[in-house]
Amino acid sequence: MTVPTPPQPPLVDVRNAEMAEAWNGAEGADWAVHADRYDAASAAFDPALADGARIAAADRVLDVGCGAGISTRAAARAASAGHATGIDLSAPLLAEARRRSAAAGLGNTTFVQGDAQVHPFEPGAHDVVVSRFGAMFFGDPVAGFANLARALRPGGRLAVLSWQALARNEWLLTIRGALAAGRPLPEPPGNAPGPFGLADPDHVRRVLAAAGFESVDLAGIPGTVRLGADPEDAFGFVSGLGLIRGLLGGLDDDARRAALDDLRDRLAAHATPDGVRLGASAWLTTARRVP
Numbered sequence: 019m020t021v022p023t024p025p026q027p028p029l030v031d032v033r034n035a036e037m038a039e040a041w042n043g044a045e046g047a048d049w050a051v052h053a054d055r056y057d058a059a060s061a062a063f064d065p066a067l068a069d070g071a072r073i074a075a076a077d078r079v080l081d082v083g084c085g086a087g088i089s090t091r092a093a094a095r096a097a098s099a100g101h102a103t104g105i106d107l108s109a110p111l112l113a114e115a116r117r118r119s120a121a122a123g124l125g126n127t128t129f130v131q132g133d134a135q136v137h138p139f140e141p142g143a144h145d146v147v148v149s150r151f152g153a154m155f156f157g158d159p160v161a162g163f164a165n166l167a168r169a170l171r172p173g174g175r176l177a178v179l180s181w182q183a184l185a186r187n188e189w190l191l192t193i194r195g196a197l198a199a200g201r202p203l204p205e206p207p208g209n210a211p212g213p214f215g216l217a218d219p220d221h222v223r224r225v226l227a228a229a230g231f232e233s234v235d236l237a238g239i240p241g242t243v244r245l246g247a248d249p250e251d252a253f254g255f256v257s258g259l260g261l262i263r264g265l266l267g268g269l270d271d272d273a274r275r276a277a278l279d280d281l282r283d284r285l286a287a288h289a290t291p292d293g294v295r296l297g298a299s300a301w302l303t304t305a306r307r308v309p
């Protein structure tokens with residue numbers, strides 16, 4: 019009698035294990051439930067990614083850290099005679115991505131659970147690698163981007179969105195300002211896995227050159243982040259973010275209430291006829307795999 023092989027867990031580099039746990043756990047579950055809100059929050063940057071990726075009809079596209087797959091579906095529509103593959107660490111987000119792609123009738127998408135830093139991609143099997151804020155988390159960025167370079171054909175293109183430094187992102191400064199509640203908050207570590215992992219242009223250039231890319235260009239993309247339809251809606255969304263839970267830690271009940279009231283007021287100050295919008299700045303990094 020043959021014993022069926024149990025499904026193998028995806029390969030995850032030890033340096034990304036904590037990230038995998040977070041995105042497979044509470045953080046990923048929250049993103050999956052609120053996928054529309056997260057999609058809308060950073061929608062202002064989608065046209066820049068499309069411009070940078072220049073996807074042609076027959077292209078085979080790899081979307082890194084695809085989450086619920088909004089950029090994978092955009093890539094699949096552009097690559098109408100090609101294919102788009104999304105890779106992500108998060109099972110709940112991939113389930114949402116598959117559901118949304120099926121609902122959209124996109125037959126040319128595949129979603130894979132894995133760590134893009136070490137996933138055994140078929141060498142040279144992609145024409146374009148894109149990422150919508152999903153490539154900033156590699157524990158070893160040179161290894162991660164070298165793995166993406168291997169997945170690209172020689173001369174293949176890379177187009178990646180990432181956040182610029184905290185000081186250029188009013189939305190995060192505003193949230194942190196309220197929740198600091200008078201405490202000095204530590205600056206996010208530079209060049210470390212996280213939202214600001216690709217914020218420093220010199221670091222990005224060094225990483226990509228070492229990983230086998232050339233013609234590296236970083237274009238600053240100014241925009242806004244839309245946090246909700248109105249202040250109450252924005253407050254409901256923002257107060258559920260993982261980031262908030264971390265910032266509220268260490269405050270007693272009164273200080274916590276005061277900080278959340280302050281956050282509510284600060285969000286209300288940014289209400290516009292088109293929702294609660296705060297300033298944001300991203301980098302669009304484009305490069306080519308060395309032929």
Ligand SMILES: C[S@@+](CC[C@H](N)C(=O)[O-])C[C@H]1O[C@@H](n2cnc3c(N)ncnc32)[C@H](O)[C@@H]1O
Nearest residue numbers: 041083084085106107108133134150151152155
């Ligand atoms: C900020 S979210 C962005 C998700 C999506 N691209 C979007 O725009 O909504 C970052 C995503 O990157 C994924 N991620 C982080 N590190 C990863 C890795 N090493 N390999 C694959 N995915 C990763 C997370 O699971 C998460 O879904």
